[in-house]
Structure formats: C-alpha cells, structure tokens
Amino acid sequence: MTGWSASRSSASEWGASTRGAPRLVVVGGDAAGMSAAAQAKRLAPELEVVVLEEGPHISYAACGISLLVGGAVSDPSDLLAFTPESAGELRGIQVRVWHRVQELDLGRRRLAGVVAGSGESFSLGFDSLVLATGARPLRPPLPGVELPGVFTLRSLSDGLRLRQWLDRWAPRRAVVAGAGYVGLDMAQALRARSMAVTIVKDRPTPLLGLEPELSALAEEELVRNGCLLLRDAPLFCILERGSASAASGSEGALATGPPESSGSVVGVRAGGEDLAADLVLLALGVRPRSRLAEGAGLRLGHGGAVEVDSRARTSAPGVYAAGDCATQIHRVTGRIVYVTQALAANRQGRVAGANAAMDLLGSSGDGRPRPEHPGTLGTAVLRIFDAEVGLVGLGLAAAREAGLDAVATVITSRTNPGYYPTGGPMKVALIAERRTGRLLGGQVAGAAGAAKRVDTLATALHAGMDLAALAELDLGYAPHFSPVRDPILIAARQALRRV
Amino acid sequence: MTGWSASRSSASEWGASTRGAPRLVVVGGDAAGMSAAAQAKRLAPELEVVVLEEGPHISYAACGISLLVGGAVSDPSDLLAFTPESAGELRGIQVRVWHRVQELDLGRRRLAGVVAGSGESFSLGFDSLVLATGARPLRPPLPGVELPGVFTLRSLSDGLRLRQWLDRWAPRRAVVAGAGYVGLDMAQALRARSMAVTIVKDRPTPLLGLEPELSALAEEELVRNGCLLLRDAPLFCILERGSASAASGSEGALATGPPESSGSVVGVRAGGEDLAADLVLLALGVRPRSRLAEGAGLRLGHGGAVEVDSRARTSAPGVYAAGDCATQIHRVTGRIVYVTQALAANRQGRVAGANAAMDLLGSSGDGRPRPEHPGTLGTAVLRIFDAEVGLVGLGLAAAREAGLDAVATVITSRTNPGYYPTGGPMKVALIAERRTGRLLGGQVAGAAGAAKRVDTLATALHAGMDLAALAELDLGYAPHFSPVRDPILIAARQALRRV
Numbered sequence: 001m002t003g004w005s006a007s008r009s010s011a012s013e014w015g016a017s018t019r020g021a022p023r024l025v026v027v028g029g030d031a032a033g034m035s036a037a038a039q040a041k042r043l044a045p046e047l048e049v050v051v052l053e054e055g056p057h058i059s060y061a062a063c064g065i066s067l068l069v070g071g072a073v074s075d076p077s078d079l080l081a082f083t084p085e086s087a088g089e090l091r092g093i094q095v096r097v098w099h100r101v102q103e104l105d106l107g108r109r110r111l112a113g114v115v116a117g118s119g120e121s122f123s124l125g126f127d128s129l130v131l132a133t134g135a136r137p138l139r140p141p142l143p144g145v146e147l148p149g150v151f152t153l154r155s156l157s158d159g160l161r162l163r164q165w166l167d168r169w170a171p172r173r174a175v176v177a178g179a180g181y182v183g184l185d186m187a188q189a190l191r192a193r194s195m196a197v198t199i200v201k202d203r204p205t206p207l208l209g210l211e212p213e214l215s216a217l218a219e220e221e222l223v224r225n226g227c228l229l230l231r232d233a234p235l236f237c238i239l240e241r242g243s244a245s246a247a248s249g250s251e252g253a254l255a256t257g258p259p260e261s262s263g264s265v266v267g268v269r270a271g272g273e274d275l276a277a278d279l280v281l282l283a284l285g286v287r288p289r290s291r292l293a294e295g296a297g298l299r300l301g302h303g304g305a306v307e308v309d310s311r312a313r314t315s316a317p318g319v320y321a322a323g324d325c326a327t328q329i330h331r332v333t334g335r336i337v338y339v340t341q342a343l344a345a346n347r348q349g350r351v352a353g354a355n356a357a358m359d360l361l362g363s364s365g366d367g368r369p370r371p372e373h374p375g376t377l378g379t380a381v382l383r384i385f386d387a388e389v390g391l392v393g394l395g396l397a398a399a400r401e402a403g404l405d406a407v408a409t410v411i412t413s414r415t416n417p418g419y420y421p422t423g424g425p426m427k428v429a430l431i432a433e434r435r436t437g438r439l440l441g442g443q444v445a446g447a448a449g450a451a452k453r454v455d456t457l458a459t460a461l462h463a464g465m466d467l468a469a470l471a472e473l474d475l476g477y478a479p480h481f482s483p484v485r486d487p488i489l490i491a492a493r494q495a496l497r498r499v
Numbered sequence: 500m501t502g503w504s505a506s507r508s509s510a511s512e513w514g515a516s517t518r519g520a521p522r523l524v525v526v527g528g529d530a531a532g533m534s535a536a537a538q539a540k541r542l543a544p545e546l547e548v549v550v551l552e553e554g555p556h557i558s559y560a561a562c563g564i565s566l567l568v569g570g571a572v573s574d575p576s577d578l579l580a581f582t583p584e585s586a587g588e589l590r591g592i593q594v595r596v597w598h599r600v601q602e603l604d605l606g607r608r609r610l611a612g613v614v615a616g617s618g619e620s621f622s623l624g625f626d627s628l629v630l631a632t633g634a635r636p637l638r639p640p641l642p643g644v645e646l647p648g649v650f651t652l653r654s655l656s657d658g659l660r661l662r663q664w665l666d667r668w669a670p671r672r673a674v675v676a677g678a679g680y681v682g683l684d685m686a687q688a689l690r691a692r693s694m695a696v697t698i699v700k701d702r703p704t705p706l707l708g709l710e711p712e713l714s715a716l717a718e719e720e721l722v723r724n725g726c727l728l729l730r731d732a733p734l735f736c737i738l739e740r741g742s743a744s745a746a747s748g749s750e751g752a753l754a755t756g757p758p759e760s761s762g763s764v765v766g767v768r769a770g771g772e773d774l775a776a777d778l779v780l781l782a783l784g785v786r787p788r789s790r791l792a793e794g795a796g797l798r799l800g801h802g803g804a805v806e807v808d809s810r811a812r813t814s815a816p817g818v819y820a821a822g823d824c825a826t827q828i829h830r831v832t833g834r835i836v837y838v839t840q841a842l843a844a845n846r847q848g849r850v851a852g853a854n855a856a857m858d859l860l861g862s863s864g865d866g867r868p869r870p871e872h873p874g875t876l877g878t879a880v881l882r883i884f885d886a887e888v889g890l891v892g893l894g895l896a897a898a899r900e901a902g903l904d905a906v907a908t909v910i911t912s913r914t915n916p917g918y919y920p921t922g923g924p925m926k927v928a929l930i931a932e933r934r935t936g937r938l939l940g941g942q943v944a945g946a947a948g949a950a951k952r953v954d955t956l957a958t959a960l961h962a963g964m965d966l967a968a969l970a971e972l973d974l975g976y977a978p979h980f981s982p983v984r985d986p987i988l989i990a991a992r993q994a995l996r997r998v
Contacts, residue, residue, distance in 0.1 A: 031983075064918055064978050078918035331973070342983050343976050374971060381975035390975050419563055419577035449951065452981070455974045456954045462972055463962035472873060473961055474830070475954045476880035476889050477842050479563050482951070484530075484841050 021048045022360040025111060025126035026353070027101050027292070029053030030060065032323025032345040033132030034082060036353030037093045040130075044357040049093050050124065054100040054116065057156045058082055063342055065159035066182075069166070070189030076160060104129075104296040106316050128318050128356040131293055131306060132349060135286035135324035135340055137182075144238030149265035150280045153182060162281075166193060171278040175200060175268045177235045179207055181382055183283035187227050188385060195279070197227045200270040204232035208380075209395040211429040213410045214445040221387035233271030238280055241266040286340060288325045301327040303338030310372040312352035318359055320352035329375030332393050332440055332461065333402045337376075344376040379458045381451040390454025393441030393461045396431050405434040409495035413487035415449040420479045426450045428491035430457075430467070437466040437499045444488075449481065456488050467496045520547045521859040524610060524625035525852070526600050526791065528552030529559065530844040531822025532631030533581060535852030536592045539629075543856040548592045549623065553599040553615065556655045557581055562841060564658035565681075568665070569688030575659060603628075603795040605815050627817050627855040630792055630805060631848055634785035634823035634839055636681075643737030648764035649779045652681060661780075665692060670777040674699060674767045676734045678706055680881055682782035686726050687884060694778070696726045699769040701783075703731035707879075708894040710928040712909045713944040720886040732770030737779055740765040785839055787824045800826040802837030809871040811851035817858055819851035828874030831892050831939055831960065832901045836875075843875040878957045880950040889953030892940030892960045895930050904933045908994035912986035914948040919978045925949045927990035929956075929966070936965040936998045943987075948980065955987055966995045 024040050026033045029051045037049050051058065059082040067073040084095035099122065101113040112123040137152035139145060149171070151162050165171075174190045176183050179201040187197050199222070201207075206215030222229050241264045267276045288305035290298075299315035301307030306314055306321035310329060314321050323345035330337045351373040358370065379392040399406035408431050416423025426446025432439055442457035444450050460470050471492035477484050523539050525532045528550045536548050550557065558581040566572040583594035598621060600612040611622040636651035638644060648670070650661050664670075673689045675682045678700040686696045698721070700706075705714030721728050740763045766775045787804035789797075798814035800806030805813055805820035809828060813820050822844035829836045850872040857869065878891040898905035907930050915922025925945030931938050941956035943949050959969050970991035976983050 061916060061918065061978070061983075063976070063983075064916065067919070067978060072920050073918050341976075343973065346983060377973040379973045379975045381977045381980050383977065383979040388980075392973070392975070417560060417563065419560065419572050420566070421571050451977075451979075452948065452951060452975055453954070455952070455972075455985070456958050458973050458975065459955050459958035459962070459964075462968065463958070463964060465958075465962060469961065473954075474842065474876040474878045474891070474957050476878045476891070476951055476957070477562070477840075478880045478882065478950075479560070479566060480882040480950075481880050481887075484560075484845060486954070 021046055022127040023048040023050060023125065024128045024130070024353075024356050024360065025124060026051045026130040026132055027111065028132035028134055028323070028325070029058030029095060029097070030062070030132070030134055030323070031342055032134075032326075032349030032352070033130065034059040034087065035346045035349030036130040036132060036320070036322055036356065037087075038091050039350040039353035040357035041091050041093055043354055044361055045092065047357055047360060051087070051093055051095045052099040052101055052111070052113070052124070053095065053097045055155055055157055056097050058084060058087065058095055058097065060156040062154075062156075065153060065156060066185035066189040068159050069153075069163050069186065070192035072192070076156060079156060101292060104292050106296050106319070128359050129320065130349070130352045130356050131314070131319065131321040131325060132323045132352070133289040133292060133325040135288050137282065137286050138284040139282055140235075140284065142235060142237050144240055144265065145282070147238055147240055147263065147265045149278060150238055150282065152282045153186060154286065165279070169278070172196060173277045174198070174279040174281060175270070175275055175277040176281045176283055177268070177270070178283035178285065179229070180283060180285060181208070181380065183281070184382060184384055186281050186283060187222070188225075188383075190279070190281070191226060198230065198275055198277070199227055200230045200233040200235055200268070200275070202232075202234035208389065208391060209397070210389070210391065210443055210445065211396065211408055211410050213412075214389070214427050214429055214443050217425070217427055217445045218384050218387060218389055221384045225385040230271060230273070233273065236269040238265055239267040239269060239274065240264070286324065288338065290325050293321065293325070301336050301338070303327075305338045307336065308348075310374060311355045311370055312348055312373060313355065318356070320356050322348035322352040329373075331375040331377050335402070339376060339378050341376060341378065341380070344373075348373045377458050377461055379454060381454060383451070386448065388444075388446060388448060388451035390444045390451040391441075392443075392454050392458045393439070394431055395441055395443070399431050399440045404440060406431050406440055407434050407498055409491060409498050411487065411491045411494050413490050414483060415447045415487070416481070417479050417483045423447055423449065426487045428487045430470075430491050430495045432467050432495055432499050434499050437468060437496065439465055439467060439470060453486070453488055467492050467499060471496055520545055521626040522547040522549060522624065523627045523629070523852075523855050523859065524623060525550045525629045525631055526610065527631035527633055527822070527824070528557030528594060528596070529561070529631070529633055529822070530841055531633075531825075531848030531851070532629065533558040533586065534845045534848030535629040535631060535819070535821055535855065536586075537590050538849040538852035539856035540590050540592055542853055543860055544591065546856055546859060550586070550592055550594045551598040551600055551610070551612070551623070552594065552596045554654055554656055555596050557583060557586065557594055557596065559655040561653075561655075564652060564655060565684035565688040567658050568652075568662050568685065569691035571691070575655060578655060600791060603791050605795050605818070627858050628819065629848070629851045629855050630813070630818065630820040630824060631822045631851070632788040632791060632824040634787050636781065636785050637783040638781055639734075639783065641734060641736050643739050643764065644781070646737055646739055646762065646764045648777060649737055649781065651781045652685060653785065664778070668777070671695060672776045673697070673778040673780060674769070674774055674776040675780045675782055676767070676769070677782035677784065678728070679782060679784060680707070680879065682780070683881060683883055685780050685782060686721070687724075687882075689778070689780070690725060697729065697774055697776070698726055699729045699732040699734055699767070699774070701731075701733035707888065707890060708897070709888070709890065709942055709944065710895065710907055710909050712911075713888070713926050713928055713942050716924070716926055716944045717883050717886060717888055720883045724884040729770060729772070732772065735768040737764055738766040738768060738773065739763070785823065787837065789824050792820065792824070800835050800837070802826075804837045806835065807847070809873055810854045810869055811847050811872060812854065817855070819855050821847035821851040828872075830874040830876050834901070838875060838877050840875060840877065840879070843872075847872045876957050876960055878953060880953060882950070885947065887943075887945060887947060887950035889943045889950040890940075891942075891953050891957045892938070893930055894940055894942070898930050898939045903939060905930050905939055906933050906997055908990060908997050910986065910990045910993050912989050913982060914946045914986070915980070916978050916982045922946055922948065925986045927986045929969075929990050929994045931966050931994055931998050933998050936967060936995065938964055938966060938969060952985070952987055966991050966998060970995055
C-alpha cells in the first residue's frame, strides 16, 4: 500500500488510501469497466472504487447504437444501464466522467490526465488498477477521411453525432465501408432511414467468415432489401465536393444533401469505382486502446491488446485489464486472441474487478477461490433485415489455421416444417475435426428463428461434444418452432458421415 | 427363419421368405413405424419390408393436426410425409393401409387380422417384427361420452372428422377437457375458429408440470386470449340435449349449433359446474396400444407400454417395438418411462428398424455396431397464443419423486433488452441437485423467442453440465435476440447461490 498524503478533497491530486480504505481505480466506464467496479464493490464494500471515464456516458448498450441511428430506439437514455449519479447512489461507485487518463506510473501507482472541457489536470493514486479502455474504430489515413460527412461509430456519442447529422442534412446516399457486424447493422439502420446504401468490402471473401453458402444467403437478403454490396472493393479515398475527382454526375443529384459548399464528402473511390455518397461510414474494425498500458510497459498480445490471463492479470502485479482493450482466451484452441464481444467484456470485467478487490482484502481474502474467465467461444448473432445469422467457435479457415484437420458440412433445411404457414429456409454449417468428430465451430443462417439456434452449438462446444452426441440431442419440436428434426440435428448427422 | 410355403400372391395368406428374401413386418405406419421401415430398407435393401397400417394414412405430422383444425393449414396432404404409393416408389417399402392386425403368434411368427372395408381376413408371416402401434386417446366411460359432438384427437382422420363437424355445424361453444399439449393446442385452434372455449383441468396443479410462476404466465395468456380455464374441475359427465340435467339456459342460445334434435351434446358437468357446450374435446392423455403385444405375452412396462431396451428389443427375440406404444429410457434418471414424443418415436423407430434388419442380415451383419436409442429428455416446446413454453428434463416434483435432493430456481428476465422495441418478459426455472449443482431439468416461458431456448438446457442436460458450467456458456447476444446476459445465464447464476 502506498503512503502518499495528498488530500482526496483536491480534484487535481488524490493520493491512495487517505481514508484508510484501499482504492481501486478503473479506467473506462463501459461494459468491462463498470462490471469490474460493481463486482469489486459487491465483494468488498469497504473499498473506495473510482471509475475514470473520458466521455460523458457510462455503461451504455453499444450494440443498441445502430437502433438509435435507425430510429427503432429514440431516447438515448434508454441505452444507459447507469448514469454516473445512479452508479454512485446504487452501487457506491465514484464515477468521474470527462476524465481522460494520459499517464500511468506503475512505480508510484498513480494515474494522471486532464479533465475535458476545463482542461484541468488531475492525478490519482491507486492501490489496485483495472484498465478497461476499450477499443477505437479504425480510421485509415486515406485522402478525405477527415471530411465532414465521414463517420465512425463506436461510442454512444458517435451515434448521437451521426443521428444529428442525419436529422439535420437528410443525406440520401451512404457508403458503408466494411461488412462486419457494425457495417451490416449500420447498413440496415441507414436503409431504415430510406437512404440508398452501398456496402464496400475490401476482400472477395464471404461475409463474417461464414461458409460461402451461408454468406450467400445473407448477401441475397442485403440485395433484396436494397443494399448494394461490392466485394473486393477496398476503399482508396473519399472524394471531396468540388475536387476534380468527384464522382461524375453525382453532385447535381444531391439537392437535399449535406453542406453544398466544397469541402464536404461527395463520394468514395473503392475498388475500381467511384461511388456517389453524401455520407460515408467507416466500419473497418477496431483496435484495442492500449497506449496507456503500452506506455507503462505492460505486455501487449494479439492484435496489440493488453495481454491478460484467465484472471485478467496483466504483466504488472496488481494491474488488471478487461474488455475490448484486452486479450481473450479462445475456448476451442486455448489460444490468446483479440475479439470484442459484449458478454465476454462483461465477464472479464467482473473477473478483473473481483481479483483486484481480493488483492486489497488482505488476510480476509485469503483462501477464497480467485474468479477466472475461462474464455470465449466468440458467439455472435445478428439480424440482416428479415434473415438471421449466428456463429460460434472456429470457421473452417480458422480451424485449419490453428493446425486442426477440419472439415465443414453445410446443410439446408427449414426453420419450421414445410406445411407451416410461416418460417423459411435455414442453413447450418458445422466444422468438425476429422477422425475424432469433435465439434470445432458452427454457423446458422436463415429465416426468423435461425440465429439463437447457435446457442445449442455454443453449449455443445462448451461441453466438448462430438458430432455423434450432437446428433443425439433431444431438441424441442413443435411446428411453430422447428421441423421434427431440428436443422442442427440434420447437420450433425450429415457431418458424421464426412469426418 | 420360418419355412412356410404360403404364396405371397394370396392377399389373405403370405408366408415369410417365399422369395428367399427375409421379411420384416412393421405394424403401424406413422412416425416410428415408417422410420423403422425406411431405416431397415436403407441398411438392407434386399429385405422385403411390409408395413401394415390400420388407417388410411401413413407418416403424418401428428403435431400439425391442430393447425388443420384451426385453419392455419388447409390441405391435409401437406401433413403427409409419404403416401403408401410414394413410400413404395421412393423407398421400396410395401405399405398395406386399412390392415388391422388382431393377432400375433410368436411361435409361428405370423400376424393375422382383417382388412377394413372389405372385411377380408389376412395372415402374414414375418422373420423380424417391429411393433409401432402407437397410442390411443383416453376416453373414460363417462355418461354421454359417445354422444355426437364429443371428440378425441389423435390421428389425421380424427382431425379431418373434427374439421368436417366444425365446417358443417359451426358450433359456438367448446369445452376442452384436459390442459396438456393436445388440449392447449386445440383450445387455440378452436379460438382461431372464433369459438368460445373453456378448458377444464381435473386437478388444481400448474399446467404441464411447470413451476407455478411459469404456469401462471401461460394461464394469463390463455385468459388474455379469451379461453376460460377451470382448474380442479374433473369432468363428471357430458350433458345431452333434452335431458333433465342439460345446462340451464344454454339451449336457446345455441341457435346455430349442431343437431338440434335431442341426443346431441349440450354441455358438460365438470367440478361443481354445468357448462354449456356444443362441442366437447376430450384431451385427457393417451395410453399405449399394446394389446397385440400383451396378447402375445410380451412384457409390458411403465404405463402399460411395451417394454424395450436401448436397442428397442422387446422381451421376445426378433420382436422390436418403438414409438408411442413402447417405453423410453429417461436420460436423467435412467428409468424406464412412458412418454410420447415425435422425435423420440422417430429415433426409436429407426433403431428398431436397424436392429430388426441386422438380425436378418446373417453373417454380413456380424460385428457391426448395433444402433441404440439412449433415451429421451422429454423436451417439449409449445406456443400458447403469443406466449411460448419449453420444458426439458425433470420438474421439481419429478426430481424429488426420483429420490433426488432437488431445488428449483425461478427468475424473470426478458427475451430482449428493455430498450428494444419488441420482446417481452421471460421466465426461466432451473431444477438442480443440491450440493453437486448438477442440472436436472429446466423450463422457459415468455414472449416470442423464449421456447427454443430450452434447447440450450437440453444440450446442457445431455452433457451432464452443472450450474457453474451453465452460467459460463457463451450464448449469442444482440438486441434483436437477447439481453447481454441471456435469461438462461441469469437463471444459472441465481441458481448457483441456492444449491
């Protein structure tokens, strides 16, 4: 425990432990950070728990932001699980918004930074630290990337900014660069606002790492709903109104678009084509925000994320990391990977908070089992207009890349019996290890009711099931929900013949 | 192998093996029977496979019959997977409809019976036999039970008969006796035809063995949709038009009802009440049709069903039984039970057919592993108007009855995040063994999207998971499908604190 004497009442200089209570500081107030803070306070109410958040919001539902943009959710406060005030009142957590941490001094166990707006600097000692700094959207240094009308989407503030722009300028043509989860969600949100949407994808590969047949189903649904999808069309530059390279003929048509003055976006060049656009959304993936950790000498791992073990420990004693700034353990391969996933962030945050708190409990914490986050299967579900997609575990390429002798089986069935008035086609892909038949991953795509079937595969993967066990599962049947043999059972039996 | 010489060309007397090909006979042409026949033919195309079905239809989707009655499905042929002709053409199976088997002579390996309609008798030798005679609906000997307007529902013919009655007489008030799967399905079908529906349930217990909170959710949905539910109201008798005990005041109101002449149904007496009704549906459960087996001296087991092992073997060599006439093994308790379930019937039929065929393969079948049906978890899903219910494994009462030290945990969550425009409440009940935390069963009830979540629990049960593992599952999250923590994860964590 450090022995500085700085008074806690000074906003710019707080020492640790001034009141005798050890202090846990969490940097970042979203899913992982607030989970860490809440869990620490739950286990050790006597701790002082401080969360430093650089933005105005904490604990928001990041996956709901596209709904806010598209209009399905209108009040942004609906996306907030906590406000800084409610976190304090309900949980006893001190939340400091607008606090941007710029420096981490491990030797002196102290953080320093500035308060946005006032520009005031602050410094804060800690006894235990959780880094939950999240990720930032990739914004490649392409010509035009800083133009008005070019957006990335990560935080709630990003979402509100975009919505405001849409409300104000009513742009009509969007280019969404990137066809990952954010790109696909946002394409739908922009279509919901009656915009023409073109998705440009840099490579010719299937969507989201899906098997080609499942990707085709998703792509058809995009097209059926008026999204143009260009594959193998990497984004080269963003075209500026008034510049010589502006997409030909597009300017005149943009009568109701954003600022007509030169200097706003008028299109993009992607692949070999110039595409007219008065809004460009960059959804090119994210990178972990690990600069603070890196500056302090913490070990970085896969994708440049802060490397942590199953207890969320970084390479420095008493310093934990969790969520989108940290690595995860993949449950199928056992490898350390970088994936961003809300549930995994929550869980890892909780584990980080618990372990950080237990470090400070002294002898009263001795002998209690240390919580662990045993890793992720990378489960994901998404809706694409009226279609649904789910993925879990390894795709075929990832399995082979991990050195496994894997084989993929794809079947087509239906979400419901053929005679049932609703329902539609559903495809299942199973990736299994040859000879052992061990399930390595699975994918589903199809009509309503398809996506959450991936949970069955996630549970089977968690249990280490092989295809024979999967084919024997007693899954629920009634015409409202499934054919007698659920598509997953059909896939498992088919796959059994191929391993 | 028997050596009779009766000619196969005689319709009334066929010996076995007249053409050198051993003969497998299947009694009953629905789910289990046709699965058995198809699987036998698949494994051993050289076998003669004969299916004797007493009715006109084979291989129909029994769970779709209520849709036919309610009007969601109009063409009954949509419910048929095979016709007798298509089974012959596609699979090489000889199907004889209208053939009612009345006698099984194990010593002479011969079946005898009559052909409905013609009244002609027939006799047929077999080398291997699969009994798939199904179940019959319970029709207790109550006064009035044989009146016109009183129906049971089991076969496709039953459904067509009922639909015809509804079309012809447009009855307006129905009493459904029994609140099991058939009763609840049919209550909805009759409401879909704008009838007033009263469900009478003989005991005051929750629906379907659900935990009380989940049953309450289902009951509220019935009421919200205009079904009256009387619990603790055993059916005493069916009231006849013109009889002294006819429900007072009801006759005059039934202006457009069924036959106005005396001798038709006008109500029921259930519990302490007389209820007006011009249609009574008895949905009081089923009994295995095991008379043929019993007459031949086969051992009967739980519920009077033909007792079989995991290979679908009865107590007589070379005789198999499968489906709703046979017992099942419960995967959680290992006990022999009687449950009727379409998927289990299919699977057990397939196992019976495979083993029966392999018996006849001679040395070419030696050493090949014998297929087994390792049992059922009793998984069931159903829709109750806009609500959904799913069950798997043991309920609390069943677990305790099986001698397990069990505890039930019930939580309330939502199918989707609170901010999501659709979705609604969802309850999860988990039944687990104290101390070990082993999952014994689970139930879900709630808005659309709830029911198939039972598959996750079925998979966990199959794998023998405990609550700690269940709480760690990486289930799919996106606002369209689930809160960040799926209700099943919330329930598992809550239950962990209670075991």
